[in-house]
Amino acid sequence: MIKVAIQGIVGSFHDIAAHYYFGEEKIEIVPCNTFKELFANLANDSLMVGMVAIENTIAGSLLPNYGLLRESNLTILGEQKLRIQHNLVALPGQTLKDIHEVHSHYMALMQCEEFFLQYPSIQLIEAEDTAAEGLRIAKHHAKRQAAICSRYAAELFGLEILAEEIETNKHNYTRFLVVGNELMRDKLNVDLPRDKASLVFSLPHEEGSLSKVLTILSFYNINLTKIQSLPVVGQEWEYLFYIDITYTDYVRYRQSLDAILPLTQKLRILGEYKEGVQTV
Secondary structure (H helix, E strand, C coil), rough: CCEEEEEECCCCCHHHHHHHCCCCEEEEEECCCHHHHHHHHHHHHEEEEEEEEEEEEECEECHHHHHHHHHHHCEEEEEEEEEECCCEEEECCCHHHHHCCEEEEHHHHHHHHHHCCCCCCCCCEEEEEEEHHHHHHHHHCCEEEEEEECCCHHHHHHCCEEEEECCCCCCCCEEEEECCCCHHHHCCCCCCCCEEEEEEEEEEECCHHHHHHHHHHHHHCCCEEEEEEEECCCCCCCCEEEEECCCHHHHHHHHHHHHHHCCCCCCCEEEEECCCCCCC
């Protein structure tokens, strides 16, 4: 059985993503209150992997997780793209007219903003986790309160769905990374043909430094799928660039890294892995 650390509790979207990724493989979910706690657990247990949200198609990147990943010295072993379906849930026997407050993670509230414009009297309250708020309502029998969570969590906690799929954009996906140490690659049987890589590097203060790197990647038929820049703490106006690339020829991909190495600083491969499957 594989231990999988997640941010949140059983019933959360991290939990759902983990079960999608591992399929029929038996896993043990290790709930963590924060992503920092998740990475700390991974550091203390080399036989554990983590499922970490890294970006959402509506809300964008989870910026702190880039830093946690880079500082951890762990590697990306895989990814899962999960369709996020938000449901408004509450104790059985209530209707929307009974609800005074909705508690959920800030990102879930933001993703359902248009729905709540119809109900200006409902107070939206930020919380740490989506599923955890559903559990709290069920555990404390909190009437007149609702949570935003998955259908799976609602069924798990005995809650009733007042409104389903309330997310503003139905093309609402979150990309999760499976992270761990290289020793876990064989255990997870993920030594598949790899066609995606995540890199991080900094660049000198020279005109056109980034465009030179991108031009070389293009020359080697490397497809840039994402680029994210973050400031280097303590070094004014210096940035780290996190990029995701896909490739069809591993040899050409490695040649491209050799070619950009002299142009970059602190180049590091965060992971080479199989591009993730997207749920529908």
